[in-house]
Amino acid sequence: xxxxxxxxxxxxxxxxxxxxxxxxxxxxxxxxxxxxxxxxxxxxxxxxxxxxxxxxxxxxxxxxxxxxxxxxxxxxxxxxxxxxxxxxxxxxxxxxxxxxxxxxxxxxxxxxxxxxxxxxxxxxxxxxxxxxxxxxxxxxxx
Amino acid sequence: xxxxxxxxxxxxxxxxxxxxxxxxxxxxxxxxxxxxxxxxxxxxxxxxxxxxxxxxxxxxxxxxxxxxxxxxxxxxxxxxxxxxxxxxxxxxxxxxxxxxxxxxxxxxxxxxxxxxxxxxxxxxxxxxxxxxxxxxxxxxxxxxxxxxxxxxxxxxxxxxxxxxxxxxxxxxxxxxxxxxxxxxxxxxxxxxxxxxxxxxxxxxxxxxxxxxxxxxxxxxxxxxxxxxxxxxxxxxxxxxxxxxxxxxxxxxxxxxxxxxxxxxxxxxxxxxxxxxxxxxxxxxxxxxxxxxxxxxxxxxxxxxxxxxxxxxxxxxxx
Numbered sequence: 001x002x003x004x005x006x007x008x009x010x011x012x013x014x015x016x017x018x019x020x021x022x023x024x025x026x027x028x029x030x031x032x033x034x035x036x037x038x039x040x041x042x043x044x045x046x047x048x049x050x051x052x053x054x055x056x057x058x059x060x061x062x063x064x065x066x067x068x069x070x071x072x073x074x075x076x077x078x079x080x081x082x083x084x085x086x087x088x089x090x091x092x093x094x095x096x097x098x099x100x101x102x103x104x105x106x107x108x109x110x111x112x113x114x115x116x117x118x119x120x121x122x123x124x125x126x127x128x129x130x131x132x133x134x135x136x137x138x139x140x141x142x
Numbered sequence: 143x144x145x146x147x148x149x150x151x152x153x154x155x156x157x158x159x160x161x162x163x164x165x166x167x168x169x170x171x172x173x174x175x176x177x178x179x180x181x182x183x184x185x186x187x188x189x190x191x192x193x194x195x196x197x198x199x200x201x202x203x204x205x206x207x208x209x210x211x212x213x214x215x216x217x218x219x220x221x222x223x224x225x226x227x228x229x230x231x232x233x234x235x236x237x238x239x240x241x242x243x244x245x246x247x248x249x250x251x252x253x254x255x256x257x258x259x260x261x262x263x264x265x266x267x268x269x270x271x272x273x274x275x276x277x278x279x280x281x282x283x284x285x286x287x288x289x290x291x292x293x294x295x296x297x298x299x300x301x302x303x304x305x306x307x308x309x310x311x312x313x314x315x316x317x318x319x320x321x322x323x324x325x326x327x328x329x330x331x332x333x334x335x336x337x338x339x340x341x342x343x344x345x346x347x348x349x350x351x352x353x354x355x356x357x358x359x360x361x362x363x364x365x366x367x368x369x370x371x372x373x374x375x376x377x378x379x380x381x382x383x384x385x386x387x388x389x390x391x392x393x394x395x396x397x398x399x400x401x402x403x404x405x406x407x408x409x410x411x412x413x414x415x416x417x418x419x420x421x422x423x424x425x426x427x428x429x430x431x432x433x434x435x436x437x438x439x440x441x442x443x444x445x446x447x448x449x450x451x452x453x454x455x456x457x458x459x460x
Binding site: 091101119 | 266
């Protein structure tokens with residue numbers, strides 16, 4: 001768990017709102033004039049495994065720093081060995097994509113850079129974690 | 143009818159009691175061999191029967207059509223002295239009113255001792271296994287797995303050649319959508335020195351995930367679209383059907399329709415001992431005149447599904 005201010009250096013373009021969604025407790029997001037750096041002010045921001053995974057999958061090329069007590073350090077968001085309940089399987093014929101069924105989307109991480117995920121239910125690869133796949137609505141206690 | 147403690151002993155020796163069977167990779171090579179050894183002993187009882195599973199109930203949940211898998215499993219359970227309930231067509235169940243698979247499985251879990259599930263949705267059997275307290279056998283989930291077909295296929299090869307190690311096999315046809323083909327590829331990785339040819343038109347090549355798994359297990363394979371070149375090389379020619387019902391685009395079927403089939407002329411250069419297998423049903427990829435060649439084994443293959451499934455049930459049902 002990391003608590004700090006963050007600096008994103010990536011061409012975020014239209015994805016500014018997405019960062020705000022991910023870092024839902026961010027107090028302020030400023031984008032530099034050249035639009036490739038987002039300064040996220042969040043005194044009490046907590047980056048847990050889910051947020052870290054989302055950052056790593058959506059912004060694999062981002063250069064992220066944290067500022068803590070005035071010191072800037074590089075931050076490497078981590079991808080765990082298994083990812084559960086964070087992003088949907090893109091295969092519409094997968095049991096985890098069926099709204100009525102209690103299968104929470106889950107992936108095994110085959111490789112991290114570039115990220116390659118394998119759905120534990122349908123056995124299909126997920127090569128690229130697109131933005132819309134993160135809209136997971138199933139919240140089933142494990 | 144006969145009650146033989148020998149069979150009960152063979153079945154209870156293993157630690158497979160209560161296990162699910164979702165993918166062929168769920169069992170080790172040694173566990174597969176123990177099923178095959180028991181199947182050898184079961185062959186004598188496919189027309190008479192035993193009472194080793196008396197009082198146990200197999201619940202069949204078939205959300206997709208089946209002939210061989212369902213009938214052979216039902217027969218296997220009855221031959222072992224057990225009973226069968228369930229449905230062969232979901233239109234006769236509450237699924238038509240919108241009941242979920244999960245709720246249907248919960249009911250079956252309360253009624254039976256083992257569940258046999260076929261579903262068009264990939265991962266359906268894995269979810270069922272997470273929910274049920276009794277063993278779940280995957281009778282096919284979408285294009286993904288068909289482990290008991292692979293058990294039957296491997297047993298057929300073993301039965302024919304005495305071993306599976308060192309076999310030269312070509313799998314021909316719709317390798318993209320055929321779960322029997324994908325499962326067989328995975329199953330063959332249990333064995334040594336297997337020479338695998340994946341023969342298909344470009345559009346129907348095996349899934350990347352399956353090929354990566356094979357490579358990861360250290361097994362080589364050759365991809366080609368030329369069946370005639372491969373036939374003289376192999377011990378087994380495993381033919382698959384075009385899976386029209388699993389193609390999302392009707393144009394895809396039209397493009398590949400009739401793109402592969404076997405003729406007697408093609409078999410002239412085959413080894414005398416070469417066998418042709420097929421998971422069945424066939425459409426037009428194996429014309430009926432091939433049935434009368436010494437190479438045809440697909441009907442024997444289907445028959446061997448019975449002792450294999452008797453052995454599997456004996457191993458996992460408590």
